[in-house]
Amino acid sequence: MTTLRIAGGRVLHPDFSVTTDDVLVDDTSGEIVAVGDVGSGDETLDAEGCLVMPGLVNAHCHAAMTLLRGYADDKPLESWLREDVWPVEAELTDADIRAGTELALVELLKSGTTAFADMYFSMGEVAEAVAEAGLRARLGHGVVGVGKDEDAARADHEESLSFAREYDGYADGRVRTMYTPHSLTTVDEDRLREYVPEAREAGVPLHYHANETADEVEPIVAERDERPLEYADGLGMLGESDFLAHGVHSDATEVDLLAERGTAVVHCPASNMKLASGAAPVPAYREAGVTVALGTDGAASNNDLDLFDEMRDAAMLGKHAANDASAVPAEAVVEMATAGGADALGFDAGRIAAGRKADLAVVDFEAAHLTPTHDAVSNLAYATRGSDVRHTVCDGEVLVRDGEVRTLDEDAVRERAAEHARDLVARAE
Numbered sequence: 001m002t003t004l005r006i007a008g009g010r011v012l013h014p015d016f017s018v019t020t021d022d023v024l025v026d027d028t029s030g031e032i033v034a035v036g037d038v039g040s041g042d043e044t045l046d047a048e049g050c051l052v053m054p055g056l057v058n059a060h061c062h063a064a065m066t067l068l069r070g071y072a073d074d075k076p077l078e079s080w081l082r083e084d085v086w087p088v089e090a091e092l093t094d095a096d097i098r099a100g101t102e103l104a105l106v107e108l109l110k111s112g113t114t115a116f117a118d119m120y121f122s123m124g125e126v127a128e129a130v131a132e133a134g135l136r137a138r139l140g141h142g143v144v145g146v147g148k149d150e151d152a153a154r155a156d157h158e159e160s161l162s163f164a165r166e167y168d169g170y171a172d173g174r175v176r177t178m179y180t181p182h183s184l185t186t187v188d189e190d191r192l193r194e195y196v197p198e199a200r201e202a203g204v205p206l207h208y209h210a211n212e213t214a215d216e217v218e219p220i221v222a223e224r225d226e227r228p229l230e231y232a233d234g235l236g237m238l239g240e241s242d243f244l245a246h247g248v249h250s251d252a253t254e255v256d257l258l259a260e261r262g263t264a265v266v267h268c269p270a271s272n273m274k275l276a277s278g279a280a281p282v283p284a285y286r287e288a289g290v291t292v293a294l295g296t297d298g299a300a301s302n303n304d305l306d307l308f309d310e311m312r313d314a315a316m317l318g319k320h321a322a323n324d325a326s327a328v329p330a331e332a333v334v335e336m337a338t339a340g341g342a343d344a345l346g347f348d349a350g351r352i353a354a355g356r357k358a359d360l361a362v363v364d365f366e367a368a369h370l371t372p373t374h375d376a377v378s379n380l381a382y383a384t385r386g387s388d389v390r391h392t393v394c395d396g397e398v399l400v401r402d403g404e405v406r407t408l409d410e411d412a413v414r415e416r417a418a419e420h421a422r423d424l425v426a427r428a429e
Contacts, residue, residue, distance in 0.1 A: 001026050002042045003033065004396060009047025009362065010376065011035055012054070014339070014351040016331050018376045023052055025358040030395035032358045045391055045398060049366040051376050053334075054350050055114025055359035055394060056307040057341025060207075060245040060266040060295025062120045062142075064092070064100030066107070067421040068300035077213050077275045085300060086146075088428040089121075096420045097122040098129060103417035105133040106410050107305045110403065111386025112361030114394040117243075117266070117295070117345055119180040119207060123163045131171035134399045134407045136359060138345045140164065140180030140207055145187045153188060157181075157195045164204045174395055176204075176346065183209040184228050185216050192235050205241035205346065211254070212246035213277045229254040238263045243344040245295065246271075247285070248278040255281065255288050264291035264344035267336065269313040271297035279321035282314065282328055293341040294333070306386035311337050315381055330381035362391040 004025040011021045013035075024038035025031070072084030097120065108116060115136035118126055123141045130137045141160040145153045164177040179199035181187040187208075199206060211217055211228055220228045229250065232238055240262035247265040250258070258265060267280050285292050294314060296305045311333040318328025342350025342359075349357040363384060365371075370379050370388065392400035399407055 001028050003027065004043045004045060004358075004393070004398065005038060005041030006045045006047050006052055006360065006362065006391075006393070009050040009052045011052045011352055012376065012380075014353060016334070016377050018051070023352065023360065025360075025393065025396045027358075027396035030358055030397070032352065032354055032356050034354055035352060045362070045393070045401070047362050047391070050362045050364050050390055051380070052352065052360055052362050053112075053380065054338040054342075054352055055361050055392065056112050056337050057293065057345060057347070057350060058108060058113050058116040058296055058305060058307055059243065059293035059341040059344050060117055060119075060268055060297060061104070061305060062298035062300075063104035063116070063118045063126065064097040064120055065298030065300045066103040066305075067096060067100040067417060067424055068298070069303050071300060071425065073274075073303075075275075077277060078215055080275065080301070088424065091424055091427040092121060094122045094125050096424050098125040099413075099417045099420040101126050101129045102133070102408060102413045104299070104305060105129060105135060106405055106408055106413050108135065109133065109392050109400050109405050110389060111306045111308065112363065112389040112392055113305070113307055114359035114361065114392060115342065115345060115347055115349060117178070117207060119182075124167070127167045127170050127175050130175055132407060134174075134397055135394055136174045136347060136349070136357075138176050138178055138205075138207070138347075139167065140178040142180050142182050143187055144182045145191065153191055157191055161195065161198055161202060164199070165202050168204060172395075178205045178207045180206070181208045183212070183216065184232055185219065189235070192237070196236050200236070200239075205239065205243065206237055207243055207245065208237070209246055210244040211249045212272075213275075214249055217249045227251060227254050229257055233257060233261065241346060243293065245297075246277070246280065248272055248280045250281060252284070255284050255290065258285070258290045259288040264293060264340075266293045266295040266344060267314055268295045268297040268310075269317045270310055271301040273313065273317060274301055279317050282318045283322055286332065291340055291343050292336050293344040294337045307337050308380070308384045308386050308388075311381050330375070330378045333381050334377055358393055358396040360393040361389050362393075363388050364390040
């Protein structure tokens, strides 16, 4: 065993108390060994003036969409997808997706994110990029049935399941997989009835967009006389390991159903505000006992992958929507971005405690906008920026030291991504 000692900082504990302590990590097993007066380590990571917190978990994104950052803005979801996003996505190559994913990984790592869930295409490329960069991820090939004949739609489902079976446990277990139909309105019911049982047999969770906009809810209610999540439940799509993206337009019946089934919801406040999709009923979810995580969605609808921004957005939007300043407090959003995300994705992380995975972010609190520190949790939720992250550790390995990514060449990644983005847009036009 070789050990890493994160020394000289303060530590955020699972009960949100903060103490001046060190953290000792076994970088062979990737686990936290001890918190407190841990003695010496084989290697030391300086956390003087910093807060050591669990690594952030971005529980819903489309990583390679960094190539479309700023490409199409200021439109509602349906027209944004059909007029802009889907046409350019039809031109994506494996190399494009690799370039866009690597750009996303640099951004995630530098802002303290150690795990993420990604639903997109060419997922073998994504898995290889994750393996190289050192993060933890739950990955799935996204299935879209719109505009496809039966053979093409079936092939899409087969690819999603094939990827899920082949890559689960990849990168020394840091990559886990999932079956990812895009949404309840973009995938045919017959195919869902056919392939959801296969996903259950394969032992992988389901992740899909649900109740993101009113326009997604109304057709299902009109056609079936039931709510979308009741429809999903009838298809066997609400399991304990499953997690839904958005959940903006869920009524009380659906909230209770999610709580009963143990299905998690990923709240994406920035994307929901930008696309004018609405405000998810986060207080109702939490009161009912539903696990709530945070996600950025893709960079085309956010437009960044900074989960500290997302924490602030979640708190502010929740307060505004409820007309209640206490509706979504600081502790709630920090929990959603750490433990909630880890639980939703099925990772033994998100909390700093012995035996947990050593996925950690070290945040430099020696900045004007983080002074004074009356309440460290308040600072995390309302004042911290991704650029305040000094170090990022995942699975016991230091992936970012003093703001520099150690596993990827940031300059080369940025240059390559910019070139691929230019070529992609030129092909689409």
